[in-house]
Amino acid sequence: MPDSLPVRVAFVGVTHPHAHAWARAAHDRTDTLVSAVYDPDPNAARTFAASYTAPVVSLDALSNGGYSAAVIDGRNDQARVLALTALNAGLPVFLEKTGGMSSVELQTVADAAKTRGLLTQMGYFLRYSDAVSAARNAITSGSLGTLTLARFHCAIPHQAWTTMGTWFADPTNVVGGFMEAGCHMVDIVRHLLGEPTAVSAQAVPGRGNNHAEASLSVSLQFEDFVASLDFTAHEANTWNENWSIELYGTEGTFRAGLTPSWAQMNQGSYCWSDVLEPPPEAEDERQQKAQRENVLLMQRGMDFFLRSLHGNSPAPVDAANGAATLRLIENIYASTSADATSASQHHHFPAHSR
Numbered sequence: 001m002p003d004s005l006p007v008r009v010a011f012v013g014v015t016h017p018h019a020h021a022w023a024r025a026a027h028d029r030t031d032t033l034v035s036a037v038y039d040p041d042p043n044a045a046r047t048f049a050a051s052y053t054a055p056v057v058s059l060d061a062l063s064n065g066g067y068s069a070a071v072i073d074g075r076n077d078q079a080r081v082l083a084l085t086a087l088n089a090g091l092p093v094f095l096e097k098t099g100g101m102s103s104v105e106l107q108t109v110a111d112a113a114k115t116r117g118l119l120t121q122m123g124y125f126l127r128y129s130d131a132v133s134a135a136r137n138a139i140t141s142g143s144l145g146t147l148t149l150a151r152f153h154c155a156i157p158h159q160a161w162t163t164m165g166t167w168f169a170d171p172t173n174v175v176g177g178f179m180e181a182g183c184h185m186v187d188i189v190r191h192l193l194g195e196p197t198a199v200s201a202q203a204v205p206g207r208g209n210n211h212a213e214a215s216l217s218v219s220l221q222f223e224d225f226v227a228s229l230d231f232t233a234h235e236a237n238t239w240n241e242n243w244s245i246e247l248y249g250t251e252g253t254f255r256a257g258l259t260p261s262w263a264q265m266n267q268g269s270y271c272w273s274d275v276l277e278p279p280p281e282a283e284d285e286r287q288q289k290a291q292r293e294n295v296l297l298m299q300r301g302m303d304f305f306l307r308s309l310h311g312n313s314p315a316p317v318d319a320a321n322g323a324a325t326l327r328l329i330e331n332i333y334a335s336t337s338a339d340a341t342s343a344s345q346h347h348h349f350p351a352h353s354r
Helices: 019-027 042-050 061-064 074-089 103-116 130-140 159-169 183-193 282-309 318-347
Strands: 007-013 032-038 069-072 091-094 121-122 145-159 197-204 214-220 227-233 244-249 253-257 262-266
Touching: 007 019, 007 074, 007 145, 019 032, 019 042, 032 042, 032 061, 061 074, 069 074, 069 282, 074 091, 074 103, 074 145, 074 227, 074 244, 091 103, 103 121, 121 227, 121 253, 121 282, 121 318, 130 214, 130 262, 145 183, 159 227, 183 262, 183 318, 214 253, 214 318, 244 282
Parallel strands: 007 032, 007 069, 069 091, 091 121, 145 227
Antiparallel strands: 145 244, 197 214, 214 227, 244 253, 253 262
């Protein structure tokens, strides 16, 4: 695609909580147009389209509308069909995470794109945090020495339950909180460390309107070190400010937070050195910084997609990579079931109430 042509993007599915954020990331560019909107819910399509002065179209229109690409940003249970429809129309696809209800669904999309020679990119925007870049540099530069241990924390913040609780509480749309929100951190773990050789996990069932896990803890085995990853489905914070990365090596220790991004390094002293600018101390300033960063990360993700469309770089994380993330999550879920069965058969603990 020549760089001089405007990129005409069709939004196919628009009910995901991130749909407007991705649309704004496209709409705010001078070289990109939100040119069409489709959703199985006509009212949702009309409301969304009005925000970008775009027409509402049928799925059939994707084949002959002269569009450059499609953004699939609806419900998880609709993602596979909508993505395949866009690919069958010859359109490269930007696919909101999780990209489907299972790794099998997403792999079907990846295989179809490969057969047609079409680009795909997943909407894993948190991997573009400056903290993740700093963590990757700490690993690849050798400043940590030999990596011996890693820790990761992620959560669904309270604000998400108050503003989009019906999304997380719908078992026909969300497999579990860890897959829905924690997938961001699993993507980051794979981005930084590669594929684990084994997993072991435990989970506590959800409560109230949470049909899935309330909390989950994972041990990930790598060739020369182990990593721990934990998740809670309801954390008392406003956004993702408590999401964290810790890396321990023989010559240094690294710790970081994603939004607002910060990072520090310790190389054997009592003092920590700032790798990134520390976040503001005032709560309102921290929140504003996190909000600005959230917009920036979406812009970075959209920029990567457009550069890939123009043939200037490969997609940083495509549908096949996204399917691998879901497979790891499914292995973690399977491990929690296996561990629970093993515990019930071999380890008996006193009953207690919650």
